[in-house]
Amino acid sequence: MEPIGDPVLTQWAAAAAEHALAQFADFADATATQAIGAARGWANGEASLDDCRDAAFAAHLCARELSEAGYQAVATCVRAASNAAASADDPALAGTAADYALEAVMLNSAPCEQQFNAGTERRWQWSQLTEPHRSEVFTQEPPEPAAASCAI
Numbered sequence: 001m002e003p004i005g006d007p008v009l010t011q012w013a014a015a016a017a018e019h020a021l022a023q024f025a026d027f028a029d030a031t032a033t034q035a036i037g038a039a040r041g042w043a044n045g046e047a048s049l050d051d052c053r054d055a056a057f058a059a060h061l062c063a064r065e066l067s068e069a070g071y072q073a074v075a076t077c078v079r080a081a082s083n084a085a086a087s088a089d090d091p092a093l094a095g096t097a098a099d100y101a102l103e104a105v106m107l108n109s110a111p112c113e114q115q116f117n118a119g120t121e122r123r124w125q126w127s128q129l130t131e132p133h134r135s136e137v138f139t140q141e142p143p144e145p146a147a148a149s150c151a152i
Contacts, residue, residue, distance in 0.1 A: 005091040007043040013084035013097035014039040020077045020101035023108050027074050032081035035059040039081075042088040049088055056085035077104035 014036045021032050038055035041047030059082035066075035083097035 004049070005042075005088045005094070007045075009091050009094035010039050010043040010084065010087045013080075013087045013094035014043070016098040016101035017077070017080040017084040020080050020104040023105050024074050024077055027077075029062060029078075031055075031059050031062040032078045035078075035081035035085040039084040039088060042085075052085045052088035056082045059085065073104055073107035076100050076107055080104060 017032070017039075018036050021027070021036065035055040035058070038047050038052045042049065042052045059078050063075045063078040063082060066078060077100070080097045080100035083093045083100060087094040087097060
């Protein structure tokens, strides 16, 4: 028999991940929201365990991509959502989801993480602006982003 989680713990983990996700209002990827929705759906008897597993895996991949891109705080938030969905299968992951949610909020409130996120966004905007107009000269380049490790 496959292990089944505790609906109360899964709801709690989903609430923690949702609270952390609210701190990232500009994060547009729906993967974390889908993972939280799957966790809530399973806890309410409206979603299957397979839905939770699929959502947890998709969120896990999204978190990895965000982490590799240097967005540590939002990647940690997406990990919280992934673990919330996975807690439907393993109740111990509900606590891990809550830990990740707390860590995401703390990372996001660190001044250097805010500086890193803003600097990286400015660099991306700069590359989008200069790519189609290689012949034009832009005189003010945005500052380098802060090191990703400074928020850890």
